[in-house]
Amino acid sequence: TTASGLGSGIVYDDKGDIVTNAHVVGTATAFTVTLAGSTKPLDATLVGSYPDSDLAVIRLSSPPGGLRPAVFGDSNKVELGQITLAMGSPLGLSSSVTQGIVSATGRTVSEPRTEGSPGAVIGNMVQTSAAINPGNSGGALVNLDSQVIGINTLAATEPDSSGAAAP
Template identity: 70%
Template sequence: MDASLVRRVLMPVTAAVCAVALFGGCTGSPKESASPQSAAPKAANDLEADYQKVIRNVLPSVVQIQAGDSIGSGVVYDDKGHVVTNAHVVGAEKSFNVTVATGELELTAQLVSSYPDQELAVIKLDKVPQGLKAARLGDSSKVEVGQIVLAMGTPLGLSSSVTQGIVSAVGRTVSEGEGGGGTGATISNMVQTSAAINPGNSGGALVNLDSELIGIPTLEAVDPGLGGVAPGIGFAIPVSTVKSIADQIIKDGRVTHSGRAALGITARTVLDDSYQPSGVAVVSVAKGGPAQQAGIRPGDIITKLGSTEITSVMSLAEALASASPGEKVAVTYLRGGEEGRVEVTLGEA
């Protein structure tokens, strides 16, 4: 997805406050002995009870984070006071005010590390309150389109808010613009959801009906025609990525294995005679890196990665986000006006 179509969902402290409502509904198959009229209310009541149970289980693990003049959300990761959130929530700040779901206790926290390339960060509470509850992590491989999900966080400054929807798609690769505090990250395997994701939801929890965290809400889609939010299209970082990055930050204080494929080049977008993006020019290659080992040189213009057309640095980043370190891929390029093709074993960013 083009960077212009998504934006981060961080909430300025001074933003206006709106009401957020929780909706739900379902149809059920009646038992033989029950009439359709009696079975439908029972199914709705059962689903309502499921929602309420999930909220009771998960909401104590969701916190509000104030970073400078902005508000976002976070999820308690363990009983040692680590909280995972989005990199754009913490921004350039090092210290934070954290409010627990009940709103009765405000705590302070310090940055452990931020990893903008994957839009994740970990902060640590200065004092761990009694009864702090870590979220239960789900399994990304079991997330399916059509699953009912709840998004929890601080949308529009309203702490401990919950919205409901379904998993609309999985495996999305989404790019975020750098303007207005965005990190410019290109993130693969994102979970798309219809649950309302509003400014302030960033870093919160996307959970299933088993009370398991399946993603961290991060981006909302923007209507390219109208420029406003595209309702019902939000994106969450999958829990598998959250766990990989958070575990490394907690253990080593930084990310040592990104899991992100790389060519080992610096590059710029090339425009054609009509001023349209038409490829990626290699500015430099890392010594001993994948591109150099395959014979790619500065000045080459990359036009394809595998079967994917490459027209810009952003399209190259999105193609690489869908690949894995160690994977072999064909790179098509122009050199002196002549087309060439080499096989590259991708490295790690």
């Protein structure tokens, strides 16, 4: 959580590094993090932001003992039709999971420019039918082996109306 927004992240290591989207951190440098299965908010600070790839890393100021990093899979092995799970906190609903299938790989997508985010053109993306809503950004896209194969970044929109794509 920042002063102006909400997103999700992926625990990268037991030192408290968390990977998320650059558009989630925006211009913020201080964050409040609530880990899955906990209600205690933790303080975190920005390590680095890479807007051209829409990636950022934040670090917990005092990581709790027993922090378990995510296991990362090989996104080059993702196949069409593969079942995926999008994890995050959509619309502020913590610890949510939606299911979908991989409908394309190798997509190039353009993120819109918003306040705090210059937008980005990102290649080699995985497209899934799993529902992605505000708050899911920065969360894990996992396979059925619980391996992270992507990071939830954006939902499809209807180009002519800028609204959500029709179901």
